[in-house]
Amino acid sequence: MRQLKLIGIGTGNPDHITVQAINALKQADVVFLTDKGAQTAELLAARREICRRYADPRACRMVEIEDPQRDRGPGDYLQAVGGWHRQRAQRYEQLLQEHLSEDACGAFLIWGDPGLYDSTLRIVQEVAARQAVPFEYEVIPGISSLQALCARHRIALNQVGQPLQITTGRRLKAGMPATDTVVMLDGECAFTTLADPDLDIYWGACLGLPGEILLAGPLNELSGEIQQRRERARSQRGWIMDTYLLRRRPGP
Ligand SMILES: C[S@@+](CC[C@H](N)C(=O)[O-])C[C@H]1O[C@@H](n2cnc3c(N)ncnc32)[C@H](O)[C@@H]1O
Numbered sequence: 001m002r003q004l005k006l007i008g009i010g011t012g013n014p015d016h017i018t019v020q021a022i023n024a025l026k027q028a029d030v031v032f033l034t035d036k037g038a039q040t041a042e043l044l045a046a047r048r049e050i051c052r053r054y055a056d057p058r059a060c061r062m063v064e065i066e067d068p069q070r071d072r073g074p075g076d077y078l079q080a081v082g083g084w085h086r087q088r089a090q091r092y093e094q095l096l097q098e099h100l101s102e103d104a105c106g107a108f109l110i111w112g113d114p115g116l117y118d119s120t121l122r123i124v125q126e127v128a129a130r131q132a133v134p135f136e137y138e139v140i141p142g143i144s145s146l147q148a149l150c151a152r153h154r155i156a157l158n159q160v161g162q163p164l165q166i167t168t169g170r171r172l173k174a175g176m177p178a179t180d181t182v183v184m185l186d187g188e189c190a191f192t193t194l195a196d197p198d199l200d201i202y203w204g205a206c207l208g209l210p211g212e213i214l215l216a217g218p219l220n221e222l223s224g225e226i227q228q229r230r231e232r233a234r235s236q237r238g239w240i241m242d243t244y245l246l247r248r249r250p251g252p
Pocket of ligand 1: 011012110111112113114115116117118143144145146183184185186204205206207208209241242243
């Protein structure tokens with residue numbers, strides 16, 4: 001039976017990879033690397049560096065997968081993502097047929113942790129459900145951007161006994177939740193829409209990568225600076241990924 005390993009690789013720092021991930025990578029006959037285009041070549045290079053360090057070069061072949069473009073227009077977001085997932089499922093099924101013989105082991109390197117805002121697991125489950133290519137799969141956890149964020153700011157993710165929400169920039173625009181909130185996938189600086197003077201922000205961009213940026217303090221004082229630093233880094237690198245924690249200061 002074909003084996004698939006969905007390996008969380010952390011968010012850019014090759015030292016963040018776990019021993020479990022290294023062992024899984026060593027078993028791989030084929031590593032599938034997602035290529036999201038020239039602008040994000042740095043992210044592909046980080047994946048290649050992990051293979052160079054930890055995969056067995058005599059046994060392992062690398063296959064780059066070009067990711068289909070997603071419709072990012074103003075239409076129905078869930079419908080657009082659903083269509084994009086189906087396209088990717090067809091592509092992955094084809095890849096497994098072409099590159100993985102029946103007793104071989106393949107690996108997908110997944111940015112951060114496979115369970116957090118990543119579609120690979122859902123797509124692999126869709127491919128399995130189609131039953132055209134039989135395989136077994138295993139998920140190997142990785143250090144996510146929110147763990148990297150907290151470690152770099154030297155803060156605990158939650159306050160004692162308190163809940164926490166993880167959301168997207170798109171959802172934050174509807175308002176700040178009552179709890180501490182981690183925001184991911186925010187291409188439009190949704191934090192600038194919040195007027196609450198009691199919010200602190202712990203912000204990190206390109207965590208784990210050269211040129212990482214960290215800023216922390218009252219949101220109303222840092223909002224403009226974060227926007228500027230974000231835009232400057234984006235124009236220098238051609239891409240930017242940032243994550244932040246919003247925490248309400250306790251009253252007197
Ligand atoms: C598609 S999600 C992938 C999340 C990933 N699976 C994880 O565990 O962190 C992409 C989002 O993760 C966050 N992210 C990923 N890598 C990051 C990094 N190196 N620095 C800051 N944020 C990052 C950003 O919010 C980005 O928009």
